[in-house]
Structures are given as structure tokens and as C-alpha cells.
Amino acid sequence: MPASWILFDVGGVLELVDDVTWPVAYVARCADRLSITVEEFESRLATTQLPDAGTRSGVEDDFWRVLGSAVGAGQDVLSVMREDFWDAYCGTANVELIDCARSLVGRAGLAILSNSADGAREQEERRYGFSAIFDPICYSHEIGVNKPDPRVYRRTLDAMGAQAEQVLFIDNRPENVEAARRLGMQAVVHADNQATIAMINSWISGTRAVQA
Known part of the structure; x- marks a missing residue:
């Protein structure tokens, strides 16, 4: 199993979409x-x-x-x-961040955890081909619980075969990031691609000097 993992949210992270508006x-x-x-x-x-x-x-x-x-x-x-x-x-693909993830295939475990609606797996796969990069892809409508409920993180860790301390979690909602941290993951709030990619590179290099 990979020594380290990067776990991505979708909406507002891998996809450019404003979930409020x-x-x-x-x-x-x-x-x-x-x-x-x-x-x-x-x-x-x-x-x-x-x-x-x-x-x-x-x-x-x-x-x-x-x-x-x-x-x-x-x-x-x-x-x-x-x-x-x-x-x-x-929304539309966050091409820069998806390409960053694609460049890490074979160097780290890459997974998705997303609050979702039934049908999202098929729709996002058709548009963006996530399964070629991420495994596992964990959707709330399939797990039966939404972030920030700790159960959804635990079930995702089980699917990854990973321990919390092996995981860098990236989400655009602070409450979801805080929930991941409480379980022992490194976790960051995605604000822009430059900062997030810098955090990913730090994590992959083993520096692990990740800041919120």
C-alpha cells in the first residue's frame, strides 16, 4: 500500500463550482x-x-x-x-489541480471523498474520468453519511487501507477539514491552486510542513 495518501474533495476543489451560489x-x-x-x-x-x-x-x-x-x-x-x-x-474541471494529481500517480495514493448526490459518480466520470487517477472514489450517497460526520472519514480510510496519519486531506469547507484533523489526518482548506499544490509537494517530499 502507498506510504502516503492525498484525499481530495470534489466540488470547489477538483471542480470549479460555487456550492453556495x-x-x-x-x-x-x-x-x-x-x-x-x-x-x-x-x-x-x-x-x-x-x-x-x-x-x-x-x-x-x-x-x-x-x-x-x-x-x-x-x-x-x-x-x-x-x-x-x-x-x-x-461545474468545470479544475484542470491545474487534476493535472497535479495525475502527475502523482504511482508516487502516492490518490483518493476522493465527496458529499454527493445519487448519480454523481456517473456524471463526474463521464465528464472528467476521475477513475483513471483516483482509487478509491468515495461518495456520501453510496456510504450513507455526509462530511463532516466522522463515520464517513473512517469508512473512507478503510476503503483506502490507510491510517489517518498517512493522509493529507484537501477540502474547501473548514468544518470538513477540522473533522479530518480530529481523526488525525493532515488537512488543509483549499483556497487557491498555487497554495494547495505547494502543500501537496511538501507532503509528497516528506517535509510534511503543511499549514492550514
């Missing part, structure tokens, strides 16, 4: 397609029990069926909404 913009586009207000769209969803696609797998189709029925979307509009969702969710 894109859902708001997405809801506005959906409402516009349905010729209703954002408030009406949200009201219709508020009274609907959607399947939990964040911690369950095999529910994606049912999720969209229930959502479409709730907001009054016909099949054609719902298909557009679904495609738009995945485009917004996946």
Missing part, C-alpha cells in the same frame, strides 16, 4: 422555465418529501419523478431541468 441560480432558472416565481417553486417543494439523494443510492430517477410532479414540470421540461442540474453541480 449555483443552487440559487439553478432554482431561478427552473422557476423561469415553469413561468412561476422562485417563491412558488420553493413553496411547491416545501410540501414534498423528496428521496434523500445525498445519502442514498439508486434513488435518482425517483427523486426527479417526485420533484417534477411537485413543481408541475412536464417530461420535456423536467429533462432539461435534470440536465441543467448536473451541468451546474459538476
